[in-house]
Amino acid sequence: MKLKLLSLVCLFSVLVSFSQDDSKYLDKVKDLDITIETLYGVISGEKGEERNWELFNYLFKPNAKLIPSGKDQTGTYRVRYMSPQDYIDTSGKWLVDNGFYEQEIHRATQTFGNITQVFSTYEAFRSKSDTEPFMRGINSIQLLNDGKRWWIVNIYWTQESKENPIPKEYLPD
Known part of the structure; x- marks a missing residue:
């Protein structure tokens, strides 16, 4: 009986800690605009400024992917699949060492259901x-x-190039 009670107390403690952690950043994902704003804000910062990787991870569904695309040395377009942690591991130091601000200049949104x-x-x-x-x-x-x-769930991106300029419909008026 004591073991069962101890197990229930432990389970309750874990659930309370998860719910407390969940509310820590809940205001950063309460609507679409704030979620996108938080995404851009969390990766942006001056040279030497640490990023809030805990908040960055909080934005993503488990198993989410970050998928950069671009041409390789042979001119073939390729993609690379990363988890949020892979992105932190491969780009986090570079962002801090070099300084990086990414800002949204135009948005086209389509929604169906959820x-x-x-x-x-x-x-x-x-x-x-x-x-x-x-x-x-x-x-x-x-x-x-x-x-x-x-x-x-996913972020899939490509950079503008001379051969691949951003179309007018995706630029500010």
Whole structure:
């Protein structure tokens, strides 16, 4: 009986800690606009400024993917599949060492039921004070609203190039 009671107390403690942790960032995923704003904000920062990787991970559904695409050395378009942790491991240090600000300049959104697809055009800067971006592209962001919050399911992106300019319909007027 004591073992059963101890197990229940432990289970209750775990559940309470999960619910407390869940509410820590709940305001960052309560609507679509705030979720996208949080995504851009959490990866952006000045050189030497640490990112909030706990918040970054909180944005994503388990098994979510980040999928950059671009040409390889032979000119063939390729994709790479990363988990949020893979992204942190491969890009986190670079973001801090170099400074990186990514800002959304245009958005096209499609929603059906609880799923949403966002084509989010971005510009990237090394510092908030920069006036010219060093890179532009489009993030294709798939999201799920589970009735309580928004989750990022995937982010699939490519950078703009001379051969692949961003179409007018995905740029600000």
